[in-house]
Amino acid sequence: MTGGIFEGFEDYRTATEDDYKDTLTSGMVVFDANVLLNLYRFNSTTRADLIKVMQSLGDSLWIPHQVMREFWRNRESVIDQLGETPKESLTKLDKARQDAEEAVRAWSNRIYLPEGERDGLLTRLNGAFQAVRHTISEQAAANAHPHDTNADEIVAALGSIVAGRTGAALSPEDHDAAVVEAERRIAAKEPPGYQDKDKPDAEGRAGDYLVWKQVLLEAERQPRDVLLVTSDGKDDWWRRTKGQLRGPRLELMAEFRRCTGHRLFMITASELIRRADSLTDVHVNPESAEDIERVETTNAEPIPVDVAKGVVAEIYRRLANEHDSLLPSRKEYRVFSEWIEDPLIGGVLLDYMPAEQAREWIKETELHHNLDALDGRGPYAHLVPRRYQTVDEIVVAACGPDWHQLPDSKGVVPNHCYATNGTDIRSVCWGRESPFDELLAIASRVQDPAHVRPVIMVLQHAPLSDPEYYASVASKAGFDLAHQQLELRPNPDYVGQ
Known part of the structure; x- marks a missing residue:
C-alpha cells in the first residue's frame, strides 16, 4: 500500500483558507492572554474590530483558565505601562528639542546672527515643541484606561464575550504536575514555553505550558480542530523560516494530533483581522490589521533574552567608551549603520530579523531602554557602566x-x-x-x-x-x-x- 506526499507528514501541509473557515465555524478558537491584553494597546477602531470578530465566533470561542489568570495578573501593569508611554515620548521630544536648540545656536554663532533674531528663532522653536507636548499630553489623557473594573469598557466587553466560554482551573494535583512537566520541557528545550526560562518563578516559567495543557484537555473533551490566535511570536510556539512564521511547531502539531486525533492551527491576531472579511462575516477597517501588527511588533521579543542582553551590553559599552550617554540626533543614522555592519551587534541581530527591523531594535535600545537604564530603571539598568543620580x-x-x-x-x-x-x-x-x-x-x-x-x-x-x-x-x-x-x-x- 502506498500513500500520498503528505502521508505521515501531515503537519508540513500549509493551512488553507478552508481550514481556517472550518475551524472558525465548527472548531475551537482560542485567544491567548497577550491578545486580550493588547486590547488596551490598540486604538479604539482596532479594538472595536477585534471585539466584533470575537463576538462573531459564538460557541466556537473558548478561553483557557490560565489565559484569564494571566489577563487579570497583568492587566493593571499594562495600564500602568501605557501611562508611562507619554512620559517616554516627552523625554525623547526634550532630547530632540535640545539638539535643535544646539543646532540653532551653533548656526547663529557661525553667521554672527544678532542675539535678538536668534532668541526669536529659539522662541518659535520652543513654541512648536510645546504645542506637540500639549497634544501628546491631551491624547494620553483621552486614551487612558481606568483601573476600576466597573468603569473599564474592555472588561465589560470581554465579560459578555467569554461568559460561559472559559475553562476551569486544573486541580491542585494536576497543576503541580503540569508545573513539573513545564520545567522538564524548559530543560529539554521542548515546546511550548522553553523561552520563558529566564522568568524568576516556576509559575511564570510554566505559563505557556499551562495554557497548552488546558487546550489539550478541552480538545480531548470536545474533539475538534483548534485555531490558536496569538500575538506571541516566539520560536517555542512557531516554526519560522528566515523570520517568516510558517505555522505551529511540528512537535506541537504532532502532540495535538496524538492526544486529540485532530489538527492544530495558529494565526496571529493581525493576520486574523487582515483576513476577517474572507474568513468571517465581519467587515473591519483595513487599517486595523496594521495597528495590531504594530503593537505585536513593538511588544514582541524577537530574540532570546540572553542574546538580547549581550547585544545591549555591547551597545552600552560602546556608548560609554565614546563618552556618549545618548547619541545626538545628527549622529544616530551613521552610528546605527556602523553597528548594523558590526559582527558583535548587527551580526547577531541579523540572525533573528531583517536589517530594517534590526536598525529599529537598535534605535529603541539606544533611545528608550538606555534612558531608563541611565535613570536606574528597566531590564537593562545593570548593563550601563555609568548612570545618573539614584x-x-x-x-x-x-x-x-x-x-x-x-x-x-x-x-x-x-x-x-x-x-x-x-x-x-x-x-x-x-x-x-x-x-x-x-x-x-x-x-x-x-x-x-x-x-x-x-x-x-x-x-x-x-x-x-x-x-x-x-x-x-x-x-x-x-x-x-x-x-x-x-x-x-x-x-x-x-x-x-
Missing part, C-alpha cells in the same frame, strides 16, 4: 542628609517619591527644566496636604537658566525648589564586561 541621592540633594526615600514609594509620571526624616514626610518630584510649568503641574498631582511642604528637584545637564524665577514660581505654587546638575557616576550594579 533616587536616594536625589532625596538627599533636595531635602538634606537626614532624609531618605520611603520604601516602595517611587512612582513615575512624574518621577516622584515620598521622603522622611523620621518625623515628617514630604513629596519629592524631579525632572528636566523645560518646560517647567508642566513639571510643576504634574508635581501638583502627587503632593499630599497632610505632608510638609513638597519639593521639586530640577535635574539639568547645564545650570538653571533663571533659578530665581523658577524658585519664585515654585514658591507661589507651594513648593520648595532644588536643582542639581545631571552627573554620570559609576553604576554600582554594573555587570557588563
Whole structure:
C-alpha cells in the first residue's frame, strides 16, 4: 500500500483558507492572554474590530483558565505601562528639542546672527515643541484606561464575550504536575514555553505550558480542530523560516494530533483581522490589521533574552567608551549603520530579523531602554557602566542628609517619591527644566496636604537658566525648589564586561 506526499507528514501541509473557515465555524478558537491584553494597546477602531470578530465566533470561542489568570495578573501593569508611554515620548521630544536648540545656536554663532533674531528663532522653536507636548499630553489623557473594573469598557466587553466560554482551573494535583512537566520541557528545550526560562518563578516559567495543557484537555473533551490566535511570536510556539512564521511547531502539531486525533492551527491576531472579511462575516477597517501588527511588533521579543542582553551590553559599552550617554540626533543614522555592519551587534541581530527591523531594535535600545537604564530603571539598568543620580541621592540633594526615600514609594509620571526624616514626610518630584510649568503641574498631582511642604528637584545637564524665577514660581505654587546638575557616576550594579 502506498500513500500520498503528505502521508505521515501531515503537519508540513500549509493551512488553507478552508481550514481556517472550518475551524472558525465548527472548531475551537482560542485567544491567548497577550491578545486580550493588547486590547488596551490598540486604538479604539482596532479594538472595536477585534471585539466584533470575537463576538462573531459564538460557541466556537473558548478561553483557557490560565489565559484569564494571566489577563487579570497583568492587566493593571499594562495600564500602568501605557501611562508611562507619554512620559517616554516627552523625554525623547526634550532630547530632540535640545539638539535643535544646539543646532540653532551653533548656526547663529557661525553667521554672527544678532542675539535678538536668534532668541526669536529659539522662541518659535520652543513654541512648536510645546504645542506637540500639549497634544501628546491631551491624547494620553483621552486614551487612558481606568483601573476600576466597573468603569473599564474592555472588561465589560470581554465579560459578555467569554461568559460561559472559559475553562476551569486544573486541580491542585494536576497543576503541580503540569508545573513539573513545564520545567522538564524548559530543560529539554521542548515546546511550548522553553523561552520563558529566564522568568524568576516556576509559575511564570510554566505559563505557556499551562495554557497548552488546558487546550489539550478541552480538545480531548470536545474533539475538534483548534485555531490558536496569538500575538506571541516566539520560536517555542512557531516554526519560522528566515523570520517568516510558517505555522505551529511540528512537535506541537504532532502532540495535538496524538492526544486529540485532530489538527492544530495558529494565526496571529493581525493576520486574523487582515483576513476577517474572507474568513468571517465581519467587515473591519483595513487599517486595523496594521495597528495590531504594530503593537505585536513593538511588544514582541524577537530574540532570546540572553542574546538580547549581550547585544545591549555591547551597545552600552560602546556608548560609554565614546563618552556618549545618548547619541545626538545628527549622529544616530551613521552610528546605527556602523553597528548594523558590526559582527558583535548587527551580526547577531541579523540572525533573528531583517536589517530594517534590526536598525529599529537598535534605535529603541539606544533611545528608550538606555534612558531608563541611565535613570536606574528597566531590564537593562545593570548593563550601563555609568548612570545618573539614584533616587536616594536625589532625596538627599533636595531635602538634606537626614532624609531618605520611603520604601516602595517611587512612582513615575512624574518621577516622584515620598521622603522622611523620621518625623515628617514630604513629596519629592524631579525632572528636566523645560518646560517647567508642566513639571510643576504634574508635581501638583502627587503632593499630599497632610505632608510638609513638597519639593521639586530640577535635574539639568547645564545650570538653571533663571533659578530665581523658577524658585519664585515654585514658591507661589507651594513648593520648595532644588536643582542639581545631571552627573554620570559609576553604576554600582554594573555587570557588563
